[in-house]
Amino acid sequence: MNIGETDLPGIGRKFEVSARSGDQMVIIIHDDGRRELYRKNPDDPDENISIATFDDDEARHLAGIIGGMTYKPKALETIEVALDDLVIEWFKLESDARCIGNTIGNLKVREMTGATIIAVIDKGHQKHLIPGPDFPLVAGSTLIAAGERAQLKMLKMYLRKGL
Numbered sequence: 001m002n003i004g005e006t007d008l009p010g011i012g013r014k015f016e017v018s019a020r021s022g023d024q025m026v027i028i029i030h031d032d033g034r035r036e037l038y039r040k041n042p043d044d045p046d047e048n049i050s051i052a053t054f055d056d057d058e059a060r061h062l063a064g065i066i067g068g069m070t071y072k073p074k075a076l077e078t079i080e081v082a083l084d085d086l087v088i089e090w091f092k093l094e095s096d097a098r099c100i101g102n103t104i105g106n107l108k109v110r111e112m113t114g115a116t117i118i119a120v121i122d123k124g125h126q127k128h129l130i131p132g133p134d135f136p137l138v139a140g141s142t143l144i145a146a147g148e149r150a151q152l153k154m155l156k157m158y159l160r161k162g163l
Contacts, residue, residue, distance in 0.1 A: 025051075035059040088118070088146045091156060095139040099159040105133025107159070115147030115155040 004016040012030040019025075024040035026048050033056030038048035054062060093100065099107055110116055120128045123140040137143075137159070145155055 033059075085148050086146060087149050087152055088144065089152050090142055090144050093137060093139055093141050093143060093159065097137075097139065097160045098162045099137045100139050102137055103133060104131060104135050104137065107137075109155065109158075113147070113155040113158050114151035115145050117143055117145050119144040 001020060002018040006014045006016075008014050008028070010031075012028060015027040015029070017025050017027065024045075026038040026040065028036040028038075030036070035054045035056075035058075037051040037053075039051055041047040041049055104117055117131060118129070120131050120135065120137075121142040121144070122128070122138060128135065143159075145152055147155065
């Protein structure tokens with residue numbers, strides 16, 4: 001995927017996205033929080049066809065849906081999103097993981113690995129955003145964690161087998 005950015009003085013910023021599939025779109029983020037989505041006309045690359053306009057709250061909900069915060073396709077065991085050095089990764093806790101039955105605080109997850117658990121999706125698909133230190137880890141839950149690659153690797157090893 002290729003993404004080009006252009007500042008639009010007095011308006012906001014324009015992002016031109018070319019997907020691996022060949023699809024092209026334009027996203028304009030206005031300084032007032034509105035987002036506009038356009039599809040490039042395949043017959044005329046200079047023409048953009050309006051798809052939708054979202055306010056800030058709607059756009060953030062849509063980003064969560066597209067980013068997999070509300071539903072993770074069954075075929076994907078882990079998902080990784082990289083933002084410079086920050087990586088956000090989804091992974092499932094198996095029933096034999098050492099951490100099962102312990103709380104995030106008892107395990108000292110951040111202190112031991114440097115990674116942060118930012119959300120947990122339990123087997124019933126209930127989402128727990130920013131779980132606190134008293135949150136228990138249960139088999140079958142999907143953890144969403146943030147950190148650098150080495151920290152996330154250490155987190156997964158620590159939760160599965162200990163140090």
